[in-house]
Amino acid sequence: MSHSDALDILGVERSAVSPATKRVKVAAAPQREKKPEGVSRELYSLIGGAPSVVISKPAFKAKPKLATQTTHWVWRGFTSSARPDDLVLYHWTKATDDPSDYFFASFNQSIDMVTYTDAEYDLYLKDDHWTKAETDYLLELCRAYDLRFVVIADRFNFDGHTHSVDDIKERYYAIQQRLLRARHQGGMDDPDLRRQLVLYEFNKDREVERKSYLEAMYGRTLAQIQEEEALFVEARRLEQNEKRLMQERQTILRLLNAHETNLAIRYAALKARRSQVTALQLNTRSVPPSPDTNLSSPAGLVPSRDDGLFVGSEGSTPDPEYPCTPSGGATYKSRKRKLLKKNGRLLSVEPGTSRTVGGSPSRASTPGLKDLADQDLAAEMAYSPLITHLGTKDRQPPGAYIRSTRITPVKLSMSQKVLESLDELNVAPRPTMVTGPICAEFDHLQTSILTLLELKKHTDKLEHEVKVATARKAGLLGKDAPPPPATT
Amino acid sequence: MVTYCGDEVASLVLDVGGSWTRVGYSGDDAPKCVVPTYVGCLDSTGDETNAKTIRDQDQDVDMTDATKQSEEVPEDSSAAAKPSKPKRYIGDTEISAVRPGMTLKSPLQDKIVQDWDLFEDVWSYCLHNRLRVNPKENPLFITEASWNVPAAREKLIELAFEKFESPAFYICKDAVLAAFAAGKSNALVLDCGGSTTSAVPVYDGYALKKGQLYQNIAGDFVSDQILAQIRRDYNLEVRSRYQVLKKNPVDVGQPANAVLRDFPSGKFTPSYHHYMQMQVIQEYKESVCQISESTYNENYLAARPQKPFEFPDGFNLQVGIERFRVPEVLFQPNQFITDKSKPVRQNGQVMDVSGMTPGPAVEGATTQTPSTSFNMWGVPQMIHNSINSCDIDLRPHLLTNVVLTGGSTLFPGFADRVNFELQSLAAGQRIKIHAPGNSIERKYGTWIGGSILSSLGSFHQLWISRQEYQESGAAIVNKKCQ
Numbered sequence: 001m002s003h004s005d006a007l008d009i010l011g012v013e014r015s016a017v018s019p020a021t022k023r024v025k026v027a028a029a030p031q032r033e034k035k036p037e038g039v040s041r042e043l044y045s046l047i048g049g050a051p052s053v054v055i056s057k058p059a060f061k062a063k064p065k066l067a068t069q070t071t072h073w074v075w076r077g078f079t080s081s082a083r084p085d086d087l088v089l090y091h092w093t094k095a096t097d098d099p100s101d102y103f104f105a106s107f108n109q110s111i112d113m114v115t116y117t118d119a120e121y122d123l124y125l126k127d128d129h130w131t132k133a134e135t136d137y138l139l140e141l142c143r144a145y146d147l148r149f150v151v152i153a154d155r156f157n158f159d160g161h162t163h164s165v166d167d168i169k170e171r172y173y174a175i176q177q178r179l180l181r182a183r184h185q186g187g188m189d190d191p192d193l194r195r196q197l198v199l200y201e202f203n204k205d206r207e208v209e210r211k212s213y214l215e216a217m218y219g220r221t222l223a224q225i226q227e228e229e230a231l232f233v234e235a236r237r238l239e240q241n242e243k244r245l246m247q248e249r250q251t252i253l254r255l256l257n258a259h260e261t262n263l264a265i266r267y268a269a270l271k272a273r274r275s276q277v278t279a280l281q282l283n284t285r286s287v288p289p290s291p292d293t294n295l296s297s298p299a300g301l302v303p304s305r306d307d308g309l310f311v312g313s314e315g316s317t318p319d320p321e322y323p324c325t326p327s328g329g330a331t332y333k334s335r336k337r338k339l340l341k342k343n344g345r346l347l348s349v350e351p352g353t354s355r356t357v358g359g360s361p362s363r364a365s366t367p368g369l370k371d372l373a374d375q376d377l378a379a380e381m382a383y384s385p386l387i388t389h390l391g392t393k394d395r396q397p398p399g400a401y402i403r404s405t406r407i408t409p410v411k412l413s414m415s416q417k418v419l420e421s422l423d424e425l426n427v428a429p430r431p432t433m434v435t436g437p438i439c440a441e442f443d444h445l446q447t448s449i450l451t452l453l454e455l456k457k458h459t460d461k462l463e464h465e466v467k468v469a470t471a472r473k474a475g476l477l478g479k480d481a482p483p484p485p486a487t488t
Numbered sequence: 489m490v491t492y493c494g495d496e497v498a499s500l501v502l503d504v505g506g507s508w509t510r511v512g513y514s515g516d517d518a519p520k521c522v523v524p525t526y527v528g529c530l531d532s533t534g535d536e537t538n539a540k541t542i543r544d545q546d547q548d549v550d551m552t553d554a555t556k557q558s559e560e561v562p563e564d565s566s567a568a569a570k571p572s573k574p575k576r577y578i579g580d581t582e583i584s585a586v587r588p589g590m591t592l593k594s595p596l597q598d599k600i601v602q603d604w605d606l607f608e609d610v611w612s613y614c615l616h617n618r619l620r621v622n623p624k625e626n627p628l629f630i631t632e633a634s635w636n637v638p639a640a641r642e643k644l645i646e647l648a649f650e651k652f653e654s655p656a657f658y659i660c661k662d663a664v665l666a667a668f669a670a671g672k673s674n675a676l677v678l679d680c681g682g683s684t685t686s687a688v689p690v691y692d693g694y695a696l697k698k699g700q701l702y703q704n705i706a707g708d709f710v711s712d713q714i715l716a717q718i719r720r721d722y723n724l725e726v727r728s729r730y731q732v733l734k735k736n737p738v739d740v741g742q743p744a745n746a747v748l749r750d751f752p753s754g755k756f757t758p759s760y761h762h763y764m765q766m767q768v769i770q771e772y773k774e775s776v777c778q779i780s781e782s783t784y785n786e787n788y789l790a791a792r793p794q795k796p797f798e799f800p801d802g803f804n805l806q807v808g809i810e811r812f813r814v815p816e817v818l819f820q821p822n823q824f825i826t827d828k829s830k831p832v833r834q835n836g837q838v839m840d841v842s843g844m845t846p847g848p849a850v851e852g853a854t855t856q857t858p859s860t861s862f863n864m865w866g867v868p869q870m871i872h873n874s875i876n877s878c879d880i881d882l883r884p885h886l887l888t889n890v891v892l893t894g895g896s897t898l899f900p901g902f903a904d905r906v907n908f909e910l911q912s913l914a915a916g917q918r919i920k921i922h923a924p925g926n927s928i929e930r931k932y933g934t935w936i937g938g939s940i941l942s943s944l945g946s947f948h949q950l951w952i953s954r955q956e957y958q959e960s961g962a963a964i965v966n967k968k969c970q
Contacts, residue, residue, distance in 0.1 A: 085953050089655075104949075155697065211880050214880045218914075225916040
C-alpha cells in the first residue's frame with residue numbers, strides 16, 4: 001500500500017500534502033546518482049547505489065611531552081677499575097649515566113690464591129715429586145687460569161716437565177689441606193676445620209681408577225657395543241620369557257589340577273557312598289527296604305554334598321546300553337537301586353546318624369564288603385556318571401526343562417574339534433537318548449575332551465618352542481664354529 | 489647495554505687467514521671487507537712500460553686496472569724516493585689485474601707469518617685503503633692461528649703499537665673465536681679453510697695446545713688435485729679468464745674453440761697464472777663438487793646425476809664421479825691423492841708423499857690400504873685424534889660440540905659425512921655437529937667470534953694498552969693473551 005492509497009482512504013486531499021512530498025523528493029534527489037547511458041538497470045542496481053563510505057579522520061593528536069626531557073647520548077671516554085692502568089676507551093653512553101666507574105668492572109672477579117712462606121713450605125709442603133719452584137709455578141698458573149685444571153695441565157711446562165691433570169689437582173688440594181691444618185688454631189676435631197677440609201678432599205687413586213673405567217667404556221668398538229646391546233636385549237627377552245613360561249605353566253597346572261580334583265572329588269564321594277552303602281547293607285539285614293517314596297522328591301533340594309549324585313535322575317530306569325561295572329555279581333542297576341534306597345534313607349536320617357555313617361568305614365570289615373575292592377571302586381568311578389559338574393555347577397532351574405539343554409555348551413571355536421573327537425570315539429554329537437546318566441556321562445566326556453584338547457594345544461606349543469630353540473642354538477653354535485665345508 | 493652485556497668501543501677486528509683477510513668493526517655481524525691474503529709484487533726494474541703497452545692494447549684490461557690508478561699515486565712517490573722498493577699490489581682487483589711480471593706471494597705459511605713486510609702491507613691496505621680509518625684512534629683486535637709461536641706474537645704486538653700506533657691491542661686464537669661465534673665455550677673447532685685444515689679443542693674459552701692438529705690438505709689442496717685430475721684425464725691445461733678474449737660454444741667434451749689473447753710468452757709469472765687458475769677451480773668446486781654423505785662408494789655415487797661445468801675458454805664437461813672423488817681427498821687423503829707433487833705438511837712438518845702408492849684406481853679405490861709410512865689425516869681422523877688427546881672427562885663435551893667453520897666445509901655433504909664417520913670412530917658416544925647453514929657464518933666464523941668478543945663490556949679490561957706495552961715490552965702479549 002503506497003502513500004497515495006493511504007491518503008485516498010483517509011480522504012485527505014492530495015494537493016494539501018503535495019508540497020511536503022515534493023520537498024522530500026528534492027532533498028533526496030542529490031543523493032541518488034543518475035544512471036549513466038548504456039548501462040542496464042539491473043547492472044546499475046548492482047554497481048551503483050553502494051552505501052557511502054564513511055571517511056574518518058584520525059582523531060589522534062600527538063601531544064608533545066613537554067615535561068620530560070630527552071636523554072642525550074654522548075661519546076665519552078671511560079676507565080675501568082678492573083684494569084691495572086688507566087686506559088681510556090670511548091663509547092656511547094647516556095649523558096645521565098654515572099661516569100664514576102665502568103659498569104662491567106663489577107664482573108671482574110678473581111680467586112684468592114693461597115700463599116705460603118718459605119718456612120711453611122719447608123715444614124708442611126715438601127713433596128718428593130715437586131720442588132718449591134715448581135709448586136710456585138703451579139700456583140701462578142692456578143691464579144692465571146682461575147683453577148681450570150684442564151687448561152693448567154695443558155699449559156704446564158716447567159723446564160720441559162709436565163704433570164697430568166690428576167697430579168696437579170692432587171698437589172693443589174694437598175697444599176690447601178696441609179696449610180689449613182697447619183694454620184688452624186683450635187683442635188683438629190673442630191667441625192669448622194672438618195668442613196673446610198672436606199672441600200679440598202681429593203683422592204687421586206680413585207680418580208685415576210674412575211678415568212681408567214671411563215677410558216675402557218670410551219674405547220669400545222662398534223662391534224663390542226653392538227654385542228653388548230644384543231646381550232642386553234637377549235637378557236631382557238629371557239626375563240620376559242620366564243614370566244610368560246611361569247604363567248603358562250600355571251595355566252597348565254590349573255587345567256591338570258582341575259581334572260585331578262574332579263577325579264579326587266568323585267573318588268572321595270564314591271568312597272563315602274560305598275561306606276554308606278555298606279552301612280545300609282548292614283542295616284538292611286534287619287530292616288526291609290522301605291518303598292522308594294523319596295525318589296520323586298527333587299534331588300536338588302538335598303543339602304548334602306552328595307546331592308549331585310541324583311541330579312536329574314528322577315527315578316527313571318537306567319539305559320540298557322549303559323556299561324556295566326566289571327565287578328562280578330551285582331549289576332550297576334541293582335547297585336544303583338541300592339544307592340537310591342540309601343539316599344532315600346539319608347533324607348530321613350538325622351545329622352547325628354550321618355556321623356555314625358561317616359564313622360562306619362572303621363568297622364567296615366564285614367565279609368559283605370569283600371566284593372567292593374579298591375580297584376573296583378576306581379573302575380566304577382571312572383565310569384560313574386553320577387559325579388559331574390553337570391549337577392554341581394549350577395542350580396536347578398525352576399519349572400520343567402529339557403535335559404539336553406543342561407549339557408554344557410561347547411565354545412564355538414572348539415566345537416569342531418570336539419565333534420571330531422566324538423566322531424573318533426564313535427559317539428554321536430548329541431546323545432540320542434537323553435537320560436540323566438547319559439547326559440551326565442556325555443557332559444563329562446565333553447569336558448574331558450576339552451581339557452585334553454587344551455592340554456594338547458599347550459603341548460604342541462611347547463614342542464614348537466623347543467624346536468625353535470634347538471634350531472636357534474644350532475644356528476648360534478654354527479656361527480661361532482668355523483663354517484662347515486661345503487658338501488654340495 | 490646491560491641486557492646483552494655488550495659495549496662497543498669502536499674497535500677494529502682484523503682476521504688474516506691463510507687465503508682471505510677479513511676486516512671490519514667490532515659488533516658487526518659480518519666483516520666490512522674481505523681481501524685475498526696475497527700480495528702482488530712487481531720489481532721496479534722496468535716492467536711498467538710493458539704494463540702500459542698491454543693496457544693500451546686491450547681496453548678491457550685497462551678497465552680492470554683503472555681503479556688502481558688513484559691508489560697507486562702515493563706508492564709512486566715513495567718509489568721515487570726509494571727506487572729499490574718493489575711495488576706491491578693488494579686487493580682482489582689489484583692482484584687479478586693483468587700485469588706482466590707480477591708475482592703473487594702469501595705472507596703466511598700454515599697461518600704463521602713468514603714475510604713480515606708483506607704482512608704489514610696487508611694490514612696497511614686493510615686499515616688505510618679499505619676501512620679508511622686512522623688506526624691510532626681505534627683499538628685493534630686481531631686473530632692468530634692457535635699454534636702461533638710466542639716470537640711471532642711479540643712481533644705482531646710490536647707491529648700494532650710501533651707501526652700502526654694502536655691505542656690498545658688484543659690477540660686471540662682463531663679456534664676460540666670460532667667457538668664463540670657458535671655460542672660455545674667448550675668445543676672442538678674444525679676449521680677447514682683455503683690453506684689449512686685444523687682441529688683444535690677449546691675448553692672454557694682456552695684453546696688446548698696439546699690436542700691441536702693441522703694439515704695443509706684444505707681448499708687450495710683440493711683445487712690443485714682438481715687441476716691435476718683435469719690435466720690427467722683430458723690432457724688439458726685449464727685456461728683462466730685473463731687468457732681468453734672470446735669463446736665459442738662447443739659440444740660437451742670437445743676441445744675449446746676460443747680466441748685467446750696474444751701475450752708474449754713468459755710475460756706472466758707461474759704464481760700469477762696459478763692464482764688465476766685457482767679462481768676458475770674455485771668456481772668449479774662451488775658449482776660441481778660434493779662430498780659423499782656416507783662411506784665413499786663409487787658404484788653408488790656413479791648413479792648420482794652429473795653436473796655440467798664450462799671453463800672460461802668454452803670447454804665444457806659433464807662431471808660425474810670426479811665431482812665426488814677429488815674432494816674425497818679431504819676425508820681419505822691416503823687413498824685419494826692425485827697430484828703427489830704438492831707437499832703435505834702436518835703440524836708444520838713436511839711429509840714426502842711422492843713415493844706413495846698410486847692414486848685412486850677406478851675400481852676398488854676404497855679397498856686400497858694406505859702405506860704405513862704416510863699417514864695423512866682425513867677430517868674425521870683429525871677430529872677424533874684431537875679429542876682423544878684430551879682428558880677423558882672432556883671428551884663427551886667435545887664430541888657434542890663439534891664446530892665446523894671455514895669455507896671448505898661448505899662442500900655439500902661435508903657435515904653429514906663428518907657426522908657419519910665420527911659415529912663409527914667414536915662408537916656409542918653422542919655426537920653433535922654445529923655447522924651453521926648460513927655460508928657467511930661458516931666462512932667468517934673466526935671474524936664473527938672476534939666481533940662478538942671485542943664488543944663485550946667485560947672484555948675491555950683485557951686490552952693491552954699502549955702504556956702496558958711500553959712498561960712491559962712485547963712479552964706482555966704472552967702473559968695477557970693466553
